[in-house]
Amino acid sequence: MAHAYTPGLKVTECTNLRVRRILPISGSVHVEKGQDVQAEDVVAEAQIPGNIFPINLANLLATAPAELQNCMKKEVGDRVEIGDLLAESKGIFGFFKTQYHSKSAGVLEAVSKITGQVILRGAPIPVQVKAYVTGKVIDIMPEHGVVIESTVAFIQGIFGIGSEAYGPIAVACETPDEILRAEHIKPEMSGCVIIGGARMTNEAIAKAVEIGAAAVISGGIDDQDLKNILGYDLGVAITGTENIGPSLIITEGFGDIAMAERTHRLLCSHTGHAASVNGATQIRAGVMRPEIVIPLDQTHSSDTIDEGVVEGILEPGVTIRLIRDPYFGRIGQVATLPSEPQVLGSGSKARVLTVTCENGEEILVPRANVEIIAD
Amino acid sequence: MQTSFLHILKAIACSLSIVLLSAIIANGQEAEPDQPANVKELIIKDRDWDNGDSLIVTVPLSDFYFKKLQDLEQADGHLLIGMSEEYGGAYRPVSQFPPNDGTWEFDEEEKTLSGRVSSLTRHSHYYFRASWEPEEGDLTLLAESTEPMQSKRQWFIGEKRNLAFVGFVICGSVIFFIEIAKRGRPLKVRKIAGLNAVDEAVGRATEMGRSVLFVPGIQDLNDIQTIAGLNILSHVAKTAAEFDADVEVPTSRALVMTAARETLQGSYLSAGRPDAYNPDLAYYVTDEQFGYVAAVSGSMVREQPAACFYMGAFYAESLILAETGNSIGAIQVAGTAEPSQLPFFVAACDYTLIGEELFAASAYLSGAPEELGSLKGQDVGKIIVAIGIITGCIAATIDQPFSFVLTFVLIATAILLGVWWILSRETSQPSLHTPG
Amino acid sequence: MPVISPDEINVILATDCGSTTTKAIMIEKIDGHYRQTYRGEAPTTVEEPAANVTIGVANAIAEIGELAGRKLLDENNEIIRPARGNEGCDIYISTSSAGGGLQMLVSGVVREMTAASAKRAALGAGAIVLDIIASNDKRKPYEQIQRIRELRPDMILMAGGTDGGTEKHVVQLAELIAPAKPQPRFGSEYRMPVIFAGNKEAWPMVRDTFDDSVELSQVENVRPILDRENLGPARDMIHDLFLEHVMAHAPGYDKLIAWTDAPIMPTPGAVGNILKTIAEKSGINAVGVDIGGATTDVFSVFDGEFNRTVSANLGMSYSISNVCAEATMPNILRWVHVDMDERELRNRVKNKMIRPTTIPQSLEALIFEQAVSREALRLAYLQHKEFATTLKGVQQQRTVGDLFTQDSGGNSIVDNMKLDLLVASGGVLSHAPRMEQTAAMLIDAFEPEGFTRLAKDSIFMMPHLGVLAQVHPQAALEVFERDCLIYLGTCIATAGKPVPNKVAFEYRITGDITAQGEILAGELKRIPLAADQEARVSITPHRKLDAGNGKGQSVEKTVHGGTVGIILDGRGRPLLVGGETGYSRQDVSQWVEALNLYENESLVSSK
Known part of the structure; x- marks a missing residue:
């Protein structure tokens, strides 16, 4: 394989982004094709069937399940409120009747002749899908969702927690290698997407939570701090449902690591612009990375339609980042690509490349441990 | 941890010092002063550490009688102790020497002979006379008491000190183990296969769509085995409630039926399924032993329960029930403390709780520190008894002169070993095994 | 698929599409013995941007081709078959665990009995079991329903009850699963395959409980009686449905299925298969x-x-x-x-x-x-x-001699x-x-x-x-x-x-x-x-x-x-x-x- 590749994360100044906004179950779509939508507009809505309350009425009334049908005072499909008489046993010659008054509200969904079980279904739970990015609806999937296209600046992070958030961009760290500390976060950043530099500290996150920031974006985070914030040790990298307040996105990795210069520059250039952020990450089959989407005004237009990451090719001169200790976080350029596998410090043999670091040092690393920085 | 041990030690030390103190007090009682010549005054003392029913009568003897009584072959008569409720009244003989029944003792220095008079009534006044009764001829009065004497009761019967010691050790170990259990140190209880099998048996019944049969023995609630059975019923019923299976409890006593219903209801409630409780499943059949058995066996053959539990007191019906259950292919778990019925259960059932296991079950199931502690404490008692029996046997087989020392040494070593073994097991075993 | 007699097979090509790499090996008959000769590797291409598993397969095979100096792929990147001289191979087979493999939800009445048997059947077929729903899993019915809704399995295996055993519990489980309408991973046009391998007498009632939104099928009970397990039929059905439904919805697999000469197996199922064969043949525990x-x-x-x-x-x-x-x-x-x-x-x-x-x-x-x-x-x-x-849940046979060794x-x-x-x-x-x-x-x-x-x-x-x-x-x-x-x-x-x-x-x-x-x-x-x-x-x-x-x-x-x-x-x-x-x-x-x-x-x- 002469062209081993490593997928880098997308950092684009201007691209056409298409997002599919799909309901988990079928429902109704509120917008039309060609319509312009704002990020927080509700584009589709559905009613998830309510919770189920099974009641074993046959036992409660001391009747056989098969006879339960005759005891029911409500029909399947009837609305039942708390305290309503749901069923009454026949009793003996009309005496000694047992009654059952419902303890939960809902719609009577089923009466089982075999188990004597009655199922009440509670009120449906509404689910709303927002547009997420400001843009134009270009396609409608009836009852399911929409596709929205927008010209945006698009930045992928490596890892994030928390779900979708919206807010204007506010820069807290002026340089990418500045550690994001509590004092960088000002009260006026409330509701903003805060841009940090290198590692975000525990105190900074606490402050962001306190002022009610929409999101915090920085180069790295200490795992110990992440554990403190979440209250548990994150085991599997499937996130998006955490509820800590602001969504957190790290663009480079764990530990002390500066945000990539380009990413930081791009984010800073959009200070004050509205951004949509999603911290959901899934590092599994069906990989999902957290993202920052900054819709651009109409004057920008892009010919590229971006729906994902394209593979880069490793060749001398390409800018790469080392993504494994002991050189974690360093940036350099591919110098040579020896074709023969070489023995590493660990004793194992692997295909390697030599990298010229920014400080001029030349080091040998396995090809698996580098990442192309998208240009 | 440390302080509580000290408390226990202090308590034991306190009780010991009280025992010693009262011993000193009880020893402080003195005999009456002397009487005029030839008829001497009897020295009468209350016997220490008794129930207040005996006195020690010490007869001062002249050299003549002393020698005569010491050399039993030369004795041509015997010493007779007479007793009366009033001085000079009708003295009835209460004891004599020879023969020596083990209570008589000579004192060479004082030239006295002491003996015990028992079966007295507490707080009554007694007068004694010691006379010489030759084989032929009249009685010679040797000594008498002129002052009335009463027997007194001490708070502790000295003869029972062995029991007290054992009692202390067992109670102490019970308290000790309860404390240990309360502190969360795991106490190991041997796995009781029969109880672990409850889930399996009830599961089988659930999968096969059949009911679970529970027979709590044929005795009434006054039998401890029935109570133990109902304890297990609560566990079985809770499992059944979780699995949503039916438990049928036919009883042969009305009171047991009521208790069984209460147990069932409690279990369904604690399993979070009060709606699944059906009181009709615990019902009364008949008090008649074989009428009951016939009814239960009949229902077994018809309903084919997939799991049968027999927990309680069983007699001749044990094999009938167990055999019927076996023939319908049910998983059967039995438990009884009736030794005569155990072999039948073992042969016909899948699992059997043997004797004590039936009672240990509730501690095993609940895992409560008090119950676990008492279970462990009782084990210590059993170990001591077993050690006693073994050392006793060894001592009895070995020559007399060594036996006392040997017994002592053996018992001491054995107890130390036993305690060390128990403690080492407690610390090395990782966890208490309790089901569910 | 062409039928070739085993004796005429000289060149075998096999691939395993893992979640990150696709590994290909070539087996050739040399001096009357089969030997593994070359191997190749390429990144799996089931995700975006390629979203077609066969690209990765073709890359891996191409690498073997280069190493072996043998032309294995034609101009359309299709495998050349049968082998002719220095070209092509006789049979091509493949396994797959890409896309997270086969994810299943299983249910049974008692967690340790029929549910465990169902789990064994699913695992034996090479699936990942997401969760087990059982009558005694200590969850309230609404919690169970909640869980079923959260999961996105590829397939559901329902067991429960011995033949002639409980119907109540089995139907109860069906009544939980049917209204919960579990959502498959692959879009809404996909009908969730549900296999019923429980009490055969409960089948008509279970069938009535489900509507058309699922693909319901029945196989022999995994536990016809408690004392015996019968996992084969359920396992085979899982394999069939894996190919028919799950694989068919994964990107590029329709093409891969057409390429192979034997059904594609989930990778772990195949590993289990060979280990079982070896242990049986040599009479060892492995x-x-x-x-x-x-x-x-x-x-x-x-x-x-x-x-x-x-x-x-x-x-x-x-x-x-x-x-x-x-x-x-x-x-x-x-x-x-x-x-x-x-x-x-x-x-x-x-x-x-x-x-x-x-x-x-x-x-x-x-x-x-x-x-x-x-x-x-x-x-x-x-x-x-x-x-x-x-x-x-098996009845034990005992004698008085087992008094103190009552194992369960x-x-x-x-x-x-x-x-x-x-x-x-x-x-x-x-x-x-x-x-x-x-x-x-x-x-x-x-x-x-x-x-x-x-x-x-x-x-x-x-x-x-x-x-x-x-x-x-x-x-x-x-x-x-x-x-x-x-x-x-x-x-x-x-x-x-x-x-x-x-x-x-x-x-x-x-x-x-x-x-x-x-x-x-x-x-x-x-x-x-x-x-x-x-x-x-x-x-x-x-x-x-x-x-x-x-x-x-x-x-x-x-x-x-x-x-x-x-x-x-x-x-x-x-x-x-x-x-x-x-x-x-x-x-x-x-x-x-x-x-x-x-x-x-x-x-x-x-x-």
């Missing part, structure tokens, strides 16, 4: 492990009884962070004999999780990664032992003392720079007792051979024996806690090499014995230790060598390392030295 990036599979065959478990969140890249969370850092660091900074390690672990493809470059990183793998393997094996049990059902059938062969595969084990490291990881994690032969799958060929065994068993067996396994050697260990500073056992070795001596408590010793050598080893353990014949009893066996040789292990079982009572770091350093695991100089230089 355990196989495949530690991957996201999951760890453990397979075992004890007395002909096959079991498989998947530990879904124990792995070395995607799941490495979960291993650290489950095992806890102190437990991992107890295997590390050098100083490491915990905060730094935590960050490294997370960085590996978010960039799963990186490999350890420094020796320190390697030591740490191997420590993590020991814990991952240990936890996976623990889960396996708990799952691989005898059937529960549901005991683990995994017995390390009876284990004959331990096979390792998966990156961290098979790519370890030194074979000694692989052997050490296996011994530390699995704690084999008595005499156990250790081997590793040379290039992770077992999945390919598993499928091949179905088409051409002879070829599969020949390749397995000649090319698949690399024998590491034999581990000899005693069970029980050895007395410190006393001799754990004495050994006497005769045959191709001769040696004798004593192994102290806590000592490890390696005696080289090459793969083609044999030796007779006699062990006399301390009176408290057991080498297979009971405490203090001598054992004598013939052992085979390997790249590592004989490893004499006097550390005792269970192996207690770390903590207050276990072996200290100093002991761990001694073991590292005894087995010559790492080169010391390079550790110094890397630090």
Whole structure:
């Protein structure tokens, strides 16, 4: 394989982004094709069937399940409120009747002749899908969702927690290698997407939570701090449902690591612009990375339609980042690509490349441990 | 941890010092002063550490009688102790020497002979006379008491000190183990296969769509085995409630039926399924032993329960029930403390709780520190008894002169070993095994 | 698919589409024997941007083609068949675990009985079981429904009740699953396949409970009576539906299905297949492990009884962070004999999780990664032992003699003392720079007792051979024996806690090499014995230790060598390392030295 590749994360100044906004179950779509939508507009809505309350009425009334049908005072499909008489046993010659008054509200969904079980279904739970990015609806999937296209600046992070958030961009760290500390976060950043530099500290996150920031974006985070914030040790990298307040996105990795210069520059250039952020990450089959989407005004237009990451090719001169200790976080350029596998410090043999670091040092690393920085 | 041990030690030390103190007090009682010549005054003392029913009568003897009584072959008569409720009244003989029944003792220095008079009534006044009764001829009065004497009761019967010691050790170990259990140190209880099998048996019944049969023995609630059975019923019923299976409890006593219903209801409630409780499943059949058995066996053959539990007191019906259950292919778990019925259960059932296991079950199931502690404490008692029996046997087989020392040494070593073994097991075993 | 008689098969091409790489191997008939000759690898292309699995397959095959100097693909990137001269191959087969493999939800009445049988059937078919819904899983019905809704399985297997047994519970479960309407992973046009393998008398009622939104099918009961399991029909149905539904909805698989000459199997199913075949053929008890990036599979065959478990969140890249969370850092660091900074390690672990493809470059990183793998393997094996049990709910036959030995059902059938062969595969084990490291990881994690032969799958060929065994068993067996396994050697260990500073056992070795001596408590010793050598080893353990014949009893066996040789292990079982009572770091350093695991100089230089 002469062209081993490593997928880098997308950092684009201007691209056409298409997002599919799909309901988990079928429902109704509120917008039309060609319509312009704002990020927080509700584009589709559905009613998830309510919770189920099974009641074993046959036992409660001391009747056989098969006879339960005759005891029911409500029909399947009837609305039942708390305290309503749901069923009454026949009793003996009309005496000694047992009654059952419902303890939960809902719609009577089923009466089982075999188990004597009655199922009440509670009120449906509404689910709303927002547009997420400001843009134009270009396609409608009836009852399911929409596709929205927008010209945006698009930045992928490596890892994030928390779900979708919206807010204007506010820069807290002026340089990418500045550690994001509590004092960088000002009260006026409330509701903003805060841009940090290198590692975000525990105190900074606490402050962001306190002022009610929409999101915090920085180069790295200490795992110990992440554990403190979440209250548990994150085991599997499937996130998006955490509820800590602001969504957190790290663009480079764990530990002390500066945000990539380009990413930081791009984010800073959009200070004050509205951004949509999603911290959901899934590092599994069906990989999902957290993202920052900054819709651009109409004057920008892009010919590229971006729906994902394209593979880069490793060749001398390409800018790469080392993504494994002991050189974690360093940036350099591919110098040579020896074709023969070489023995590493660990004793194992692997295909390697030599990298010229920014400080001029030349080091040998396995090809698996580098990442192309998208240009 | 440390302080509580000290408390226990202090308590034991306190009780010991009280025992010693009262011993000193009880020893402080003195005999009456002397009487005029030839008829001497009897020295009468209350016997220490008794129930207040005996006195020690010490007869001062002249050299003549002393020698005569010491050399039993030369004795041509015997010493007779007479007793009366009033001085000079009708003295009835209460004891004599020879023969020596083990209570008589000579004192060479004082030239006295002491003996015990028992079966007295507490707080009554007694007068004694010691006379010489030759084989032929009249009685010679040797000594008498002129002052009335009463027997007194001490708070502790000295003869029972062995029991007290054992009692202390067992109670102490019970308290000790309860404390240990309360502190969360795991106490190991041997796995009781029969109880672990409850889930399996009830599961089988659930999968096969059949009911679970529970027979709590044929005795009434006054039998401890029935109570133990109902304890297990609560566990079985809770499992059944979780699995949503039916438990049928036919009883042969009305009171047991009521208790069984209460147990069932409690279990369904604690399993979070009060709606699944059906009181009709615990019902009364008949008090008649074989009428009951016939009814239960009949229902077994018809309903084919997939799991049968027999927990309680069983007699001749044990094999009938167990055999019927076996023939319908049910998983059967039995438990009884009736030794005569155990072999039948073992042969016909899948699992059997043997004797004590039936009672240990509730501690095993609940895992409560008090119950676990008492279970462990009782084990210590059993170990001591077993050690006693073994050392006793060894001592009895070995020559007399060594036996006392040997017994002592053996018992001491054995107890130390036993305690060390128990403690080492407690610390090395990782966890208490309790089901569910 | 063309039908070729087995005798005419000369060139076999097999691929395994893993979640990150697609591995292809070529098997050729050389001098009348089948041998594995070339292999190729390419990244799996099931995700965006390619979103077509066949591209990765074609790349991997192209690499073989280059190496072998054989034209395997035509201009349209299709495999050339049959083989003609220096072109094409006779048959092409494949396995797949891409896209997260086959994810299933199973249900049964009692968790330990029919639900366990259903789980066994699903696992045996190569699925990942997301959850088990049972009547006694201590969840309230609404919680169960909630759970069913959250999960996105590819398939549901319903069991419950013996034939003629409970109907109530089975229907109740159906009544829970039907209204919950579980959502499949692949879009809404996909109809969820539901297999019913429970009480056949409950089938009509179950059928009535579900509507058209699911693809309902019935097979024979997995537990027709409680005393017997019947997993075959359910397993076969899972395979069929896997191909028909799950695979058909994954990108590019329709094409791949058309290419193959045998049904595509889920990778773990194929591995289980070959291990089962080998254990049956040689009459041994074997355990196989495949530690991957996201999951760890453990397979075992004890007395002909096959079991498989998947530990879904124990792995070395995607799941490495979960291993650290489950095992806890102190437990991992107890295997590390050098100083490491915990905060730094935590960050490294997370960085590996978010960039799963990186490999350890420094020796320190390697030591740490191997420590993590020991814990991952240990936890996976623990889960396996708990799952691989005898059937529960079986009526026992007893005599009065059993009074004090009333054993119950549901005991683990995994017995390390009876284990004959331990096979390792998966990156961290098979790519370890030194074979000694692989052997050490296996011994530390699995704690084999008595005499156990250790081997590793040379290039992770077992999945390919598993499928091949179905088409051409002879070829599969020949390749397995000649090319698949690399024998590491034999581990000899005693069970029980050895007395410190006393001799754990004495050994006497005769045959191709001769040696004798004593192994102290806590000592490890390696005696080289090459793969083609044999030796007779006699062990006399301390009176408290057991080498297979009971405490203090001598054992004598013939052992085979390997790249590592004989490893004499006097550390005792269970192996207690770390903590207050276990072996200290100093002991761990001694073991590292005894087995010559790492080169010391390079550790110094890397630090």
